[in-house]
Amino acid sequence: MKQVPIRKLRQKMIKKITTFTLILLMVSVTALPALGHDDDEEETNFIILDHGYTVDYYRSYGGPDIKASILGDPEFSRGERADLRVEIVNAGVIDGFQRLYANQKRINDSIEETIALAEMGEEKEITTAKNLKAALQSKTEYIEVEPTANLQVVDMLETGRRSFLSYSIKINDNIPAGNYELLLPLSYQYQTNVRTVTADSVNLGVTDLMYAREYKTKYETFKIPISIKSGPKFEVTNVAGNLVQGESKVIEVSYKNTRESVAEDALARIIIMSPLSVENSIVRLGDIGPGEEKTARFEITADKEALVKNYGINSVIKYIDEDGDTAFSESMKVDVPLKAREKKSSTTVIVIILISVITLFQIISVRRKKVKNNENASGDENE
Helix, strand or coil, X not given: CCHHHHHHHHHHHHHHHHHHHHHHHHHHHHCCCCCCCCCCCEECCCCCCCHHHEECCEEEEEECXXXXXXXXXXXXXXXXXXXXXXXXXXXXXXXXXXXXXXXXXXXXXXXXXXXXXXXXXXXXXXXXXXXXXXXXXXXXXXXXXXXXXXXXXXXXXXXXXXXXXXXXXXXXXXCCCEEEEEEEEEEEEEEEXXXXXXHHHHHHCCCECCEEEEEEEEEEEEEEEEEECCCCCEEEEXXXXXEEECCEEEEEEEEEECCCCCEEEEEEEEECCCCEEECCCEEEEEEECCCCEEEEEEEXXXXXXXXXXXXXXEEEEEXXXXXXXXXXXXXXXXXXXXXXXXXXXXXXXXXXXXXXXXXXXXXXXXXXHHHHHHHHHXXXXXX
């Protein structure tokens, strides 16, 4: 066969294939299944050309190999809002190729081998993951994944390449310290086979289509480990004493460490505002172990015009954590009642009454003595 007719035949075949490529792509896209199945591989329903219109020269083996891991420090603190970055890497490899016993009629063997090698080149895309979708999930009520932009999409991830997913999480204040796992369900499509379209496809009205591709969808779930840092947590368990207008009173505040680690060299501080004042707002408590309770004594002065009510005083504990760093507790409320001072007028009245009683008693005593003396004097005269 002459070279010119072969070239013309090849061009004619390519022209016929193109139209069918568009039809195939449109149909195959609509045939993709929805995400959300089990982890097992599941074949995607693509409509491909009948084998009478395609020929398969090579079969490739392998596929994408997706790995996921957290970037940065995986340790978080209670009450923290954090941005979580997850790295996904495609480590897929081609395990090998198999040359199939296939041939086309009316094509020279050397040209056909060139066409077969071109198909093998297309088979190399077996390791490319496409349309990756991932949404982070929490297994515990103590960790909340922010729903905004939770679904992350990567259009294509070739082998040896990486991409980054970003999520926001919120850690509950009361979460126990320890290790936790977040789940990352991920799905993607990948090419499983490529078939070369023959010139006979022109009978279907298809032109300029070189290859028919078969795809599968894979579902995987990755575990993303994180840990919650241990640390003390304090609460006010008792407040003893009350304030009085215009006076200084001692208020005793008891603090309890309700968590699993020791707070070393703890200092209790109260934050006082007018109309209250305090000379020493910081009291040393020392080490406070898990479940231990210690009491601080604060001498607080109230203005004489201070409003009679319950005052909410803010209190914070400063301590050294298990890493040797300075840390602060959450702000705690110390409720202290303030009473009205005793009126001076009532004291004066009592004093006046006492003086009057004493004076009256003295007057009565003097008169009795006088009367008695007079009686004694009269008795002496009668004798």
